[in-house]
Amino acid sequence: MFYRENGQFKASYVEDQQILGIRQDRWFIFGLIAFALFAVPYLASDYMFRAVLIPFLIVSLAAIGLNLLVGYCGQISLGHAAFMGIGAYAAYNLVVRFPQLNFILVLVLAGLIAALVGILFGLPSLQIKGLYLGVATLAAQFFIDWVFARVKWFTNYSPSGSVSTAPIEMFGFKFDTPTERYLLVLVVVIVFALMAKNLVRGHIGRSWMAMRDMDVAAEVIGIRPMYAKLSAFAVSAFYAGVAGAMWGFVHLGSWEPAAFSVNFSLNLLFMIIIGGMGSILGSFIGAAFIVLLPITLNQILPVLGGLVGMNFGTALASHMEFMIFGALIIFFLIVEPLGIARLWAIGKEKLRLWPFPH
Amino acid sequence: MAARKNGPVIALGVVLAAGLAAPLLTGSAPGFYLEVLIGGLMAGVLYSLVALGFVLIFKASGVFNFAQGAMVLFAALALARLAEWLPGWIGIPAGFPALALAFVLATGIMIVLAWVVERVVLRPLVAQDPVALLMATLGVTFFLDGFGQTIWGSDVYKIDLGISKEPTMILQSMFEGGILVSKEDLVATVIATLLVLMLALFFQKTATGRALRAVADDHQAAQSIGIPLNRIWVIVWAVAGFVALVAGMVWGSKLGVQFSLAQLALKALPVVILGGFTSIPGAIIGGLVIGVGEKMAEVFLGPPLVKMWDLAGGGIENWFAYVLALLFLMVRPEGLFGEKHIDRV
Known part of the structure; x- marks a missing residue:
């Protein structure tokens, strides 16, 4: 129908190499970005920003990071929240120790520190793979949790072990209201998402995908496994670190070591399963799903319970949430192992061929 | 990589042994040292119980069952709550008879669970990537955690095996002050040993056990000589469920049945x-x-x-x-x- 590329000819290399090759895609994405930048600040309420939009954007960034590692490079990680924790604590320490630093610089530095730790804990991936690697990354998760809970230097000797951050200030401008914070997060996420989109179609991304599809074969055709795997860990941890720093500073404000626990890691993994492995769009869809599901269930369950005459307390609601979560994951794995992003891709394909079935 | 690299393993073994013996050399009391050692061995027995469930399922179906911990929690919750409710329902005396009947019922529940998992999760996902199956068991984990707490409740429950919690002194003649050993841990060790013996007999001596081993060796070969794969998977998940029940009973009587059991796994x-x-x-x-x-x-x-x-x-x-x-x-x-x-x- 309206989505087809007939008549869009590429006359130069620049045109051929655009991130979004088809005009309709370009319009759609630009429209979405423009909507998020200019319309949403006037439409959404403060609650919407605080509880939905800001966490959704930050978590999508972390999910993109994990997707680069798991979906594109095929290295499973069960400890990605720990890298977010590294980013958050790195940013905290940078701000505490060098208060004059620009927040954007803090974000990038926090990401770089997380990337270094990511490379360190990525080293086992050179020796082991698959399920064994999953357990190795769990080691990273528990060790890093422990370090932040026990080593006082990282929390600046705060007696309770939790840290709280100063409000964000940049170029003399204070990011106070939820709207301002939302715009800050949005800009960062757009930049990094476009970077990721670009990265995965370049030579690094292709070497990752070759590694994922069959590592021995990739090695035989001349892709260095060490370079490919460790770069995937580094980039992935960088994204997680930036996301973690924003999660701490913009979303939470103050947090305890338990904020970046193994359950958060598993949630990130679910996002990319449900959204779609090996898809940047899928990371956003999955993040939206996982952020919205508990909020929606909290609203809907008491209503449904009222209909059948049951009283849903908060405990029962949270158990139901667990159940629905688990059931949905199994459902998606069986019905569409490639996630919701795959359904989107199928839909676009159908539109291109419409009205013909093939 | 023709020969096995034994050098590094031996080196690691030496380092571990040195680490093990180091406290003795630095002059901590041998009695206390032995106490820690025995305590560690007994905790190790309990870890082994949970690990056994993993290995059983991985051998037979190639699935890395992340849900083993959730199964331990689910089984322990079923056991604890049934033992609590049964006296009220059918009027059998509380205590050991109720516990025994609850154990039988919980075994039945774990068998049903195994069947459901095979039908709903494993069969549609057969021949998928191992990582996809791992994710599926993560889904099972979440489902079981929520389901178990929905139907059985989410407080801390007790399983009373009727063993005193008082530690006993042994080897008082050999060491000053003797060694403190908890009776519960001893019983746990005995139960674990019995379980392993039972499993060994089951695997070595029965026809079903032989079929299980055949499937573990080679799925396709086993299927081609007429071993029904689906039924074998149900059996092996049921056996793993039983192991989870035993592990849950022992852990639960030690620490109380609570959500942290799933994490412990x-x-x-x-x-x-x-x-x-x-x-x-x-x-x-x-x-x-x-x-x-x-x-x-x-x-x-x-x-x-x-x-x-x-x-x-x-x-x-x-x-x-x-x-x-x-x-x-x-x-x-x-x-x-x-x-x-x-x-x-």
Whole structure:
């Protein structure tokens, strides 16, 4: 129908190499970005920003990071929240120790520190793979949790072990209201998402995908496994670190070591399963799903319970949430192992061929 | 990579043994040392129980069952709550008879669960990537955690096996002050040993056991000689469910039945790494190594670490097992008794 590329000819290399090759895609994405930048600040309420939009954007960034590692490079990680924790604590320490630093610089530095730790804990991936690697990354998760809970230097000797951050200030401008914070997060996420989109179609991304599809074969055709795997860990941890720093500073404000626990890691993994492995769009869809599901269930369950005459307390609601979560994951794995992003891709394909079935 | 690399393994073994013996040399009391050692061994037995469930399922179906911990929690909850409710329902005396009947019923529940898992989760996902199956078991984990707490309740429950919690003194003649051993731990060890013997008999002597071993060796070959794969999977999940029930009973009577049981089972992951995914003896020995290593590290390595870096408390047992397993993976990726894996293009 309206989505087809007939008549869009590429006359130069620049045109051929655009991130979004088809005009309709370009319009759609630009429209979405423009909507998020200019319309949403006037439409959404403060609650919407605080509880939905800001966490959704930050978590999508972390999910993109994990997707680069798991979906594109095929290295499973069960400890990605720990890298977010590294980013958050790195940013905290940078701000505490060098208060004059620009927040954007803090974000990038926090990401770089997380990337270094990511490379360190990525080293086992050179020796082991698959399920064994999953357990190795769990080691990273528990060790890093422990370090932040026990080593006082990282929390600046705060007696309770939790840290709280100063409000964000940049170029003399204070990011106070939820709207301002939302715009800050949005800009960062757009930049990094476009970077990721670009990265995965370049030579690094292709070497990752070759590694994922069959590592021995990739090695035989001349892709260095060490370079490919460790770069995937580094980039992935960088994204997680930036996301973690924003999660701490913009979303939470103050947090305890338990904020970046193994359950958060598993949630990130679910996002990319449900959204779609090996898809940047899928990371956003999955993040939206996982952020919205508990909020929606909290609203809907008491209503449904009222209909059948049951009283849903908060405990029962949270158990139901667990159940629905688990059931949905199994459902998606069986019905569409490639996630919701795959359904989107199928839909676009159908539109291109419409009205013909093939 | 023709010959097995034994050098690094031996080196690691020597380092471990040295670490094990070090506290003795630095002059801690031998009685206390033995007490820690025995405590570690008994904790290790409990880890082995959980790890056994992992290994059974991995051997027969190639699925890394992340849900084993959730199964332990679910089984323990079923046992504890049924033992509590049964006297009220059918009027049998509380205490041992109720517990025994609850055990039988909980076994039945675990068998039904195995059947449902096979039908709903495994069968549609057959021949998928192992990582996809791992994710599916993660889904099962979440579902079971929520489901179990919805129907059985989410407080801390007790399983009373009727054993006194008082520790006993042994070997008073040999060491000053003797060695404190908890009776509960002894019973747990006996139960675990019995379970392993039963499993060994089942696997070696019965026709079903032989079929299970055949499936573990080669799915396709087993199917081609007429072994029904689906039924075997139900059986092996049921057996793993039974092992989870026993583990849940023992852990539950020690710590109380609560949500942390499911988390505790995460500790069994390094155990299977250490022992190899496909080896039952590996699960047992790995459990013992992890149990002892963890206790030793906590008691003898923790305080100096805390003093040296001025930490806010020890708790290194949270990660010690994982780091140990990680180091081990670096020298021997297939585990102690695992099968060597060769990649082909």
